[in-house]
Amino acid sequence: xxxxxxxxxxxxxxxxxxxxxxxxxxxxxxxxxxxxxxxxxxxxxxxxxxxxxxxxxxxxxxxxxxxxxxxxxxxxxxxxxxxxxxxxxxxxxxxxxxxxxxxxxxxxxxxxxxxxxxxxxxxxxxxxxxxxxxxxxxxxxxxxxxxxxxxxxxxxxxxxxxxxxxxxxxxxxxxxxxxxxxxxxxxxxxxxxxxxxxxxxxxxxxxxxxxx
Amino acid sequence: xxxxxxxxxxxxxxxxxxxxxxxxxxxxxxxxxxxxxxxxxxxxxxxxxxxxxxxxxxxxxxxxxxxxxxxxxxxxxxxxxxxxxxxxxxxxxxxxxxxxxxxxxxxxxxxxxxxxxxxxxxxxxxxxxxxxxxxxxxxxxxxxxxxxxxxxxxxxxxxxxxxxxxxxxxxxxxxxxxxxxxxxxxxxxxxxxxxxxxxxxxxxxxxxxxxxxxxxxxxxxxxxxxxxxxxxxxxxxxxxxxxxxxxxxxxxxxxxxxxxxxxxxxxxxxxxxxxxxxxxxxxxxxxxxxxxxxxxxxxxxxxxxxxxxxxxxxxxxxxxxxxxxxxxxxxxxxxxxxxxxxxxxxxxxxxxxxxxxxxxxxxxxxxxxxxxxxxxxxxxxxxxxxxxxxxxxxxxxxxxxxxxxxxxxxxxxxxxxxxxxxxxxxxxxxxxxxxxxxxxxxxxxxxxxxxxxxxxxxxxxxxxxxxxx
Numbered sequence: 001x002x003x004x005x006x007x008x009x010x011x012x013x014x015x016x017x018x019x020x021x022x023x024x025x026x027x028x029x030x031x032x033x034x035x036x037x038x039x040x041x042x043x044x045x046x047x048x049x050x051x052x053x054x055x056x057x058x059x060x061x062x063x064x065x066x067x068x069x070x071x072x073x074x075x076x077x078x079x080x081x082x083x084x085x086x087x088x089x090x091x092x093x094x095x096x097x098x099x100x101x102x103x104x105x106x107x108x109x110x111x112x113x114x115x116x117x118x119x120x121x122x123x124x125x126x127x128x129x130x131x132x133x134x135x136x137x138x139x140x141x142x143x144x145x146x147x148x149x150x151x152x153x154x155x156x157x158x159x160x161x162x163x164x165x166x167x168x169x170x171x172x173x174x175x176x177x178x179x180x181x182x183x184x185x186x187x188x189x190x191x192x193x194x195x196x197x198x199x200x201x202x203x204x205x206x207x208x209x210x211x212x
Numbered sequence: 213x214x215x216x217x218x219x220x221x222x223x224x225x226x227x228x229x230x231x232x233x234x235x236x237x238x239x240x241x242x243x244x245x246x247x248x249x250x251x252x253x254x255x256x257x258x259x260x261x262x263x264x265x266x267x268x269x270x271x272x273x274x275x276x277x278x279x280x281x282x283x284x285x286x287x288x289x290x291x292x293x294x295x296x297x298x299x300x301x302x303x304x305x306x307x308x309x310x311x312x313x314x315x316x317x318x319x320x321x322x323x324x325x326x327x328x329x330x331x332x333x334x335x336x337x338x339x340x341x342x343x344x345x346x347x348x349x350x351x352x353x354x355x356x357x358x359x360x361x362x363x364x365x366x367x368x369x370x371x372x373x374x375x376x377x378x379x380x381x382x383x384x385x386x387x388x389x390x391x392x393x394x395x396x397x398x399x400x401x402x403x404x405x406x407x408x409x410x411x412x413x414x415x416x417x418x419x420x421x422x423x424x425x426x427x428x429x430x431x432x433x434x435x436x437x438x439x440x441x442x443x444x445x446x447x448x449x450x451x452x453x454x455x456x457x458x459x460x461x462x463x464x465x466x467x468x469x470x471x472x473x474x475x476x477x478x479x480x481x482x483x484x485x486x487x488x489x490x491x492x493x494x495x496x497x498x499x500x501x502x503x504x505x506x507x508x509x510x511x512x513x514x515x516x517x518x519x520x521x522x523x524x525x526x527x528x529x530x531x532x533x534x535x536x537x538x539x540x541x542x543x544x545x546x547x548x549x550x551x552x553x554x555x556x557x558x559x560x561x562x563x564x565x566x567x568x569x570x571x572x573x574x575x576x577x578x579x580x581x582x583x584x585x586x587x588x589x590x591x592x593x594x595x596x597x598x599x600x601x602x603x604x605x606x607x608x609x610x611x612x613x614x615x616x617x618x619x620x621x622x623x624x625x626x627x628x629x630x631x632x633x634x635x636x637x638x639x640x641x642x643x644x645x646x647x648x649x650x651x652x653x654x655x656x657x658x659x660x661x662x663x664x665x666x667x668x669x670x671x672x673x674x675x676x677x678x679x680x681x
Binding site: 016017018020022023026027028030031032033034035045075076079080081082083084085087105108110111114115116119120123124175176177180188189191192193195196198199202203206208 | 225226228229231233234235237239241248249251252255260262265276277290292293295296299333335336341342343357358359360361362364365368369370371373375405406407408409411412438441442443491509528529530533536626627628645647648649650653
């Protein structure tokens, strides 16, 4: 997996909450048995009109977002199905980082990204950045003013910087395990297989229908 | 000794080791495999020349792509679907994994056949490349959905690297009113906490109303945990659980003395009385009315007696979220839910396609005809459910009402197969997701219980099942 340390690119926005994985990659594209070729189908039902041509009304089809590699969106992105195809589509379209807000609701903090989706992102070298609602709103407003605005996402320093005249930066928190994993581009299976002896040992004593 | 929750007890006895980075290497007892999320995992194994560590602990079937009509079922016409189904066959053969294919009497939706065959048991860890794996938590099993990279990880190592989730107890106190089901309980919960409210948690469903539920009704609640953002939902095993597992036709369940020993162990699993949870929520079961979704997110749900809401009046959703949803759904604020006309009724899916679901529907529709303008599709969750229903004459009740009686598969729950809504069609569905385009591009989904779907099939619109006869 390609390590993620620092990335600079154009911001593309998708101003919707609860974007589910059925929207990110509709079902008809899950029939592929390959791991490639999903980028063209990202957000398919929103992105293309009935004639198969890009729908100009869809936000990410704005020419100013051409080549965007940092996606800024709203809360609970990636909810729904566990399909990793959603992350493959996002990565193959060219996005390397996704920024979305956590929200506070009834004194409960609702994470920015759905659980399985965020996990799948880590496995594919896509960084999910969680900011506050106000910070994400500020980015949306900046992008509305400066179409084609670029951002630098600095994983090691846990910072997102917007490249406007006076630089605007936001700090973000990240699970140190996820950070390390992305920064080093680790192969999970190879790492786990280093513990193969422990797994074998566990299996000899683990009786699944009896207390140990 | 520290008190523990059901979740803690299962987690603790599956820890292979705690890794230097603080993650846990968790042992996986059962792995279910289907055709959509596994091909790239097997490809990964081949590329890295790795094998499957424990082929005896993985079980495969094909469900998502499968046509459900008798004439189309055995020869899949869509060449891409056929190739995916064929790939699963080849992968299972090459890696020595048991497959319940289209020619098997045990084929069915992966989350229906696991419990049915006794593969799902209390106290186990269980995963599948499918978010509705939470279903199996109904047995007091720690079961959750994973992506394809993790499918490959489980195949290669029989473990997963996991961060310990938080715990969330949802206490359904008191008793349900007649006509109200476990589907309504879970839809009500999602309406309260929102579709992301459970993110990062494992939910334990408890309380008098949960204890009173059958196993199949418990599976419906746990199934939709993911719709509330929680990766897993669990219910402590009890006599209802043991009785279900003891049924004679579950080939993988322990028998005789082994069963008795297992029950002794299962009795130790429920959360200790004073165990603490990271979050607790109480819902009065008696206050729950039949639920109907009106939008494009499972949290966009209301009582059948209510009206389509005004944008700006829905907690947890912005005005724009609601406006977008209502525009897609073709609904006007203020419309009574019972005035919404329907074109299609879908009874099926891993949420509500077990034999009890079909029995309850059959009881309500027996001797009646569907409304003229609706199409009714009934899709049993497995070939075993189909066989059982036919033995009981339930298929004839459906045929007599004018419904289509199908073979098992995911069918119109996600429309990866020929069963799809056309643009603009409106469906009362016993499935789990009302996302845009979920049942077919432009299709409009209202999630309901099987009982509500049954009444809607007869009336051609939603009715309050509590006052319908």
